[in-house]
Amino acid sequence: MSLISEGANVGRPGGAQVVESGRFDAALHEPSIAEVGDYIALLKPRVMSLVVFTALVGLAVAPGSLHPITAFTALLCIAVGAGASGALNMWYDADIDKVMTRTARRPVPAGKVKPGEALAFGLTLSGFSVVTLGLLVNWAAAALLAFTIFFYAVIYTIWLKRSTPQNIVIGGAAGAFPPMIGWAAVTGSLSLEPIILFAIIFFWTPPHFWALAIYKKSDYGRAGVPMLPNVAGDAHTRLQILLYTLILTPLGSAPWLLGYASALYGAVSVVAGAGMIVLALQVYREVSPADRACRHLFAFSILYLFLLYAVLLVDRGWGGLIARVAA
Template sequence: MAYVHHSHDVHVPAHEARVEDYLALLKPRVMSLVVFTAFVGLLVAPGGINPFVGAVAVLCIAIGAGASGALNMWYDADIDAIMSRTANRPIPAGRIERDHALALGLVLSAFSVCLLGLATNWLAASLLAFTIFFYAVIYTMWLKRSTPQNIVIGGAAGAFPPMIGWAAVTGTISIDSVVLFLIIFLWTPPHFWALALYKQSDYGAAGIPMLPNVAGEQATKVQILVYSLLLVASTLVPSVTGFMGPIYSTVAVVTGAYFVWLAWVLFRTTETVAMKKAGRSLFTYSLSYLAVIFLALLTDHAAELLGWL
């Protein structure tokens, strides 16, 4: 099946733009997870950071994530108009003009990177700049419409925030921060492919080569199971290296076992309605799973600082 680029002739009068529409451009739900993982990376990093500087760093990462969202919606306005999941976003719904989204994204990108560099260090700022570039250009403009591996490679953009938080404190990249990156990187494919399984028609209509549309449902279910196993294995690394203690280890084992179980149920399901239901179950669980893993990292670290471990 050939996939073609759509034209970007979406131009609608922004006659109803409200504050909440501009906030929607920043993808606040995605931003909340980005901010939380960055916050955890910042807090578990060795050495500590001035609370005010730390707050500024997290704010910069949040603004950078919002800038990425705005740039993504600017470029994807054509396909957003086709997909039921995204048709009511501010640009395709006609509440904000595409050029306004582009301007907002560029201004917020420059502001967040410069402020982070001045407040912490330029390694953290460089990582933030690269993350915005990776999501807006490498993923949105190139990978998303050209390869079924879009989510695998593009997932790197969402995996950088804890590394940025870590770098803001330490000015370095370490094995532990790379493991935090790896957890999110490996979480992304099963999370989005589970969504793609029950939203196949949307992606097909928009011409996005998501794995189920290109390789088929069975191949997608195999990949989901493989990545789920790799994901759970990566969450156990902090326990093995001694970076985290028994609280984190227990949570990682229990929540990981259920993640793999849901992936296995999906893999074994062949009937279409049941498969879509299983895909939705895994997608829904995966949303809370990542938050719980990072909350466990934070809890274990706090317990160690307080001398409870």
């Protein structure tokens, strides 16, 4: 459930297909050329894998027990919900995806999946994932999943992405909910620890995505999406990247500082956090060419988040998962 105009006229979802109503109506009656791989692409598999991983960590570190089949069902529903969000995002953003090199080959702008098919696919998966999670796991987790899908598809995609350069900041909440959903699947409630896991991803998202936005700003400019570099300039964006990184790094160590994780997690979070700060400083100072520094930060930020959650899983959750399976 990843994320994202001022003065932009991007039109209706579906891009060029809606320019001439006659041509659009005729296209509705043409047979679909979509293949299984195109529908898988609608699910945004890369984003889904990160969602499932962070949800697994939330589920694994939560107190209490959950039958292995129930735990698998919870993760499957979270994965399907994440995929539903991706399909709804691609349905609505087909017009701007078509003019961006990074997204032009997605199934809807490429003409492989019709907008209506993507919408129906996303809505069907949304309903299935939420209802199944509620009936087979618990309704607290299902409510959080439903809110996450709504937040990503409506609050972020339809509203924030095209209206404010703070789209990533606010919209980042959508990608931060999965560990909370995993926790709620076990406990039926929330507490401070899953909120910290939420906060880590929430404050990780701006430096991660703004680094990408700097070297892809021409794409966003063509699409009319008000990303921060296009609206406020590179210098301001580099400063914001540094500030958010300085907030992120102590948050990344919070599970250790608050006694939720061991010294191993603490060491990894401190070292990885130092790496994030060094790279953010390079972006801020333009020590290396801007694109290169931003690419390095973007790539390392993915490793940073994976390391934190992977070590937390090994440190806190892996033994608990094995015990639950054995039971």
